[in-house]
């Protein structure tokens with residue numbers, strides 16, 4: 001009988017698995033894998049499809065000169081009812097099939113560490129997979145369940161990701177607290193308000209301790225998209241004029257640039273029609289130099305490397321007041337200073353959406369700021385200064401704690417074994 005249980009946080013950017021020893025009642029290790037898939041270009045129809053996951057996927061993709069199929073932010077397709085399947089070379093993949101590959105990788109690595117085929121897992125899910133459509137939400141969870149089953153899990157429970165984060169925080173406190181947990185990730189920002197008590201760790205029923213949960217479909221990916229839109233696309237010809245008729249100059253349609261600003265579009269970018277349109281505009285734009293960069297970007301799949309530069313700028317600006325947005329590849333040259341003030345204004349819309357949502361959340365659940373004992377912020381996006389400022393300004397008299405931004409959800413999920421003792 002396997003004495004282990006896995007807590008699995010399948011994230012938009014990173015996925016983590018915590019191995020919980022149910023006899024010793026402790027976590028023995030946590031693994032993190034970037035939620036990225038890469039299918040190299042040299043495939044043979046006679047053999048099973050070759051693919052790589054995580055850090056190795058990034059390295060192989062860059063090594064291969066960014067050819068092949070590279071997929072990021074796959075979690076975002078889970079609630080998309082319009083997404084049925086995608087063909088990758090000779091094989092078709094539905095949403096669950098893609099997620100299975102990531103969950104399988106985590107399971108294989110963890111099984112190897114414990115020497116068992118562990119089939120018991122608590123899987124995290126955001127409070128909302130998508131904003132307010134319950135049908136899409138149910139679809140996303142169903143797809144995630146199928147993916148987990150196909151990855152080899154039999155005993156499965158779901159837990160809200162921010163509740164996972166809260167249980168990880170509970171391990172560090174010494175007395176009862178009412179805590180507002182904010183888990184700010186790549187895809188979503190999730191909130192939970194609950195009562196934590198160190199003496200309740202491991203209790204069978206924690207349901208009544210959870211006072212409110214909520215979330216919004218905005219995270220670090222949205223910041224990167226906003227940055228690409230504001231600071232990236234001008235280098236790819238967003239302001240290019242073309243000759244629409246004799247003597248009639250118009251700006252190229254902005255819709256051409258939506259594809260290069262979001263990962264959902266880029267993962268399944270069906271190039272040919274868009275590529276033809278781009279060529280036509282290029283012709284009528286009299287071979288505009290920056291518009292040519294758009295052709296280079298789409299022809300050579302440079303999207304990921306541009307987003308790496310964008311993320312680097314964001315990460316710099318979470319610890320300093322200025323950075324350089326720098327990119328140099330195939331005659332695309334970007335070298336632009338970005339101050340923290342610039343960055344704050346680029347993401348201002350998203351920050352105010354998070355802020356407004358937070359106000360609604362507090363009002364809807366009648367939570368008074370003065371009754372909150374402390375805040376616990378986690379997730380990679382909690383490192384963005386504008387996000388921290390938002391919480392500091394909103395709760396000036398409440399202690400704000402942070403934990404391991406990338407592991408706390410998986411750890412807390414592993415501490416949620418009580419879910420297996422519930423009747424339903």
Ligand SMILES: Nc1ncnc2c1ncn2[C@@H]1O[C@H](COP(=O)(O)OP(=O)(O)OP(=O)(O)O)[C@@H](O)[C@H]1O
Nearest residue numbers: 011012013014185186187188220318379380381383
């Ligand atoms: N130092 C940093 N400063 C700012 N942002 C960061 C930093 N490090 C990582 N990020 C951002 O954090 C996000 C990833 O965070 P995290 O791993 O918590 O998300 P996730 O769990 O994969 O996503 P989700 O929970 O929404 O599904 C990315 O958008 C990444 O760019």
Ligand SMILES: [Mg+2]
Nearest residue numbers: 011185379409
């Ligand atoms: Mg997360």
